[in-house]
Amino acid sequence: MFGWLDHRTGYKKLLHEVLFENIPGGSRWRYVWGSTLTFGLVIQFITGIFLWMAYSPSSQTAWESVYYIQEEMAGGWFLRGLHHWTAQVMTVLLILHLMQVVIDGAYKAPREVNFWFGMILLQLILALSLTGYLLPWDQKGYWATKVATSILAIVPFVGEDLQKLVIGGPDYGHHTLTRFFALHAGVLPGLTVALIVGHIYLFRRHGITPKEPVKKPDAAFWPDQVFKDAVACMAVLATVLFFVIRHHGAELAAPADPSEPFSAARPDWYFLFLFQLLKYFPGTTEIWGAIIIPGLVMTVVMLMPFLGKWQLGHRFNLGLLYSILAGSGLLTYLALKEDNKNPMYVAAVKEAEQNAARVKVLAKAPAGIPLTGAAALLRDDPLTQGPKLFSKNCASCHRFGGHDGTGVEVKDAQTAADLQGFGSRAWLAGLLNPDKVDSIHYFGGTKFKAGKMAKFVKNTVHEFTPEQKGQLVKVIKAVSAEAQLLSQKALDTNDAADIDEGRKLATGETMRCTECHAFRKADDTAIAPDLTGWASRAWLTDFIHNPKHERFYGKRNDRMPAFGEDQVLDAKQIGLIADWLRGDWYEPAKAK
Numbered sequence: 001m002f003g004w005l006d007h008r009t010g011y012k013k014l015l016h017e018v019l020f021e022n023i024p025g026g027s028r029w030r031y032v033w034g035s036t037l038t039f040g041l042v043i044q045f046i047t048g049i050f051l052w053m054a055y056s057p058s059s060q061t062a063w064e065s066v067y068y069i070q071e072e073m074a075g076g077w078f079l080r081g082l083h084h085w086t087a088q089v090m091t092v093l094l095i096l097h098l099m100q101v102v103i104d105g106a107y108k109a110p111r112e113v114n115f116w117f118g119m120i121l122l123q124l125i126l127a128l129s130l131t132g133y134l135l136p137w138d139q140k141g142y143w144a145t146k147v148a149t150s151i152l153a154i155v156p157f158v159g160e161d162l163q164k165l166v167i168g169g170p171d172y173g174h175h176t177l178t179r180f181f182a183l184h185a186g187v188l189p190g191l192t193v194a195l196i197v198g199h200i201y202l203f204r205r206h207g208i209t210p211k212e213p214v215k216k217p218d219a220a221f222w223p224d225q226v227f228k229d230a231v232a233c234m235a236v237l238a239t240v241l242f243f244v245i246r247h248h249g250a251e252l253a254a255p256a257d258p259s260e261p262f263s264a265a266r267p268d269w270y271f272l273f274l275f276q277l278l279k280y281f282p283g284t285t286e287i288w289g290a291i292i293i294p295g296l297v298m299t300v301v302m303l304m305p306f307l308g309k310w311q312l313g314h315r316f317n318l319g320l321l322y323s324i325l326a327g328s329g330l331l332t333y334l335a336l337k338e339d340n341k342n343p344m345y346v347a348a349v350k351e352a353e354q355n356a357a358r359v360k361v362l363a364k365a366p367a368g369i370p371l372t373g374a375a376a377l378l379r380d381d382p383l384t385q386g387p388k389l390f391s392k393n394c395a396s397c398h399r400f401g402g403h404d405g406t407g408v409e410v411k412d413a414q415t416a417a418d419l420q421g422f423g424s425r426a427w428l429a430g431l432l433n434p435d436k437v438d439s440i441h442y443f444g445g446t447k448f449k450a451g452k453m454a455k456f457v458k459n460t461v462h463e464f465t466p467e468q469k470g471q472l473v474k475v476i477k478a479v480s481a482e483a484q485l486l487s488q489k490a491l492d493t494n495d496a497a498d499i500d501e502g503r504k505l506a507t508g509e510t511m512r513c514t515e516c517h518a519f520r521k522a523d524d525t526a527i528a529p530d531l532t533g534w535a536s537r538a539w540l541t542d543f544i545h546n547p548k549h550e551r552f553y554g555k556r557n558d559r560m561p562a563f564g565e566d567q568v569l570d571a572k573q574i575g576l577i578a579d580w581l582r583g584d585w586y587e588p589a590k591a592k
Contacts, residue, residue, distance in 0.1 A: 386580020
């Protein structure tokens with residue numbers, strides 16, 4: 001059968017040429033890098049095809065499909081991890097292969113064309129990494145790609161047109177994604193395969209260039225070099241699998257959202273040196289760091305075969321290669337060091353990690369991902385948006401646990417209450433505590449510091465008997481129950497009797513709540529906020545909308561803006577702040 005097949009195809013001759021190629025000086029470990037790169041590319045093509053089967057390239061489905069691959073599809077995390085980490089390792093293998101070629105002088109005549117093929121292949125692999133970075137359509141990839149492609153705009157004469165061509169229009173969006181996908185899954189792989197075929201053909205035509213001097217006799221490719229190549233490929237696979245399992249696939253940040261700036265936007269590690277280089281060329285000099293210097297360096301590298309004709313030229317090439325690698329390594333180190341010392345960057349990375357974890361929780365909720373896309377999950381999430389809105393609109397006066405809501409300390413003086421736990425029994429108990437009512441946490445920074453409420457608490461409540469203090473606790477339970485907080489639902493159910501009694505006590509002569517407040521019935525004479533539904537979602541949204549309303553402070557309002565009435569915030573934003581303050585957001589049920 002094999003004889004029949006060989007007569008029709010001639011496979012034995014081809015197999016002999018492949019396996020019994022002569023290797024000057026015998027097999028060596030330094031020759032394995034080309035084979036490991038080919039092995040990595042095979043992994044990339046195979047995993048890429050299977051990822052393609054589940055990927056949907058559009059701005060409203062890209063992240064969602066990658067989430068499905070990572071979180072839902074059987075073995076999807078492993079498949080995606082193989083693709084991602086093999087791409088990372090291939091960058092290192094490319095550098096090692098380039099070093100071996102230059103050190104051994106395998107770029108010299110008559111191998112110039114093959115060296116140029118290899119340099120083009122290096123750039124194609126980096127281009128595949130750059131285009132693949134955007135495809136998950138997450139915040140990290142979106143903003144990093146936006147930074148990278150903005151460099152195109154500074155190309156003289158054609159920069160802006162070139163940028164529009166690449167991103168598919170005047171701004172980044174659906175067409176940017178589809179063009180990058182076409183490049184990543186079609187154009188660049190096709191060019192890569194064509195160049196690899198040419199690269200291997202020229203390599204076989206001229207043979208292996210041994211490092212001088214040759215001390216061992218020649219040997220065939222089979223079996224020793226095949227064994228070394230196989231061991232090296234298995235080592236590469238083991239390294240990739242280590243990272244895949246350790247990271248459970250690959251990172252997936254929050255969905256791309258052009259309306260949410262991303263301060264942690266950085267290119268992947270193999271482009272960090274260029275990112276750092278650009279910092280030294282501000283303003284109009286940016287073209288030097290982005291185009292002129294890298295272009296000159298690449299031109300000299302492409303001229304290495306001509307420079308290497310002489311021994312001094314070969315030494316120059318080695319020095320240039322080592323200088324490029326050392327300079328790139330130093331710039332990468334400086335970029336990482338500066339980022340680690342940059343508090344804004346560190347905070348942005350922390351926020352990005354929190355958002356990435358949060359959106360996955362929301363995506364797994366019974367409601368799932370809405371038709372408007374996964375980005376809406378975070379836009380409509382009180383836990384995500386509430387702190388930001390509070391920090392921007394409320395933290396100039398209020399605090400939340402002593403900070404601005406996002407964890408950042410505020411330099412300006414606090415002039416209104418700390419709203420952490422607002423509506424809870426603990427918060428209300430603090431307000432009715434003679435030692436706290438006029439502190440900075442409550443009325444201390446307001447004109448109500450010396451008002452009727454503060455005086456009542458400091459003078460009357462201060463003198464309460466143990467029995468009256470017990471009655472006050474029931475009133476606190478009753479008023480706090482108006483908020484209908486999820487965190488107190490069980491407590492309110494268990495204390496139903498105390499709450500009923502507290503409602504009655506609130507209108508009594510001892511507590512005197514209804515002298516100023518309306519509570520559970522209309523009262524035109526009330527001069528303080530209505531306690532009916534106090535701190536409930538409806539009460540709180542109405543209060544933020546317009547605290548000057550007669551139901552609340554009226555003309556006695558102390559500087560608080562009417563955020564809704566004055567159109568500072570819309571109804572959705574007010575609702576997000578209210579829900580966040582009340583702790584009212586989706587959390588998965590805990591397993592019993």
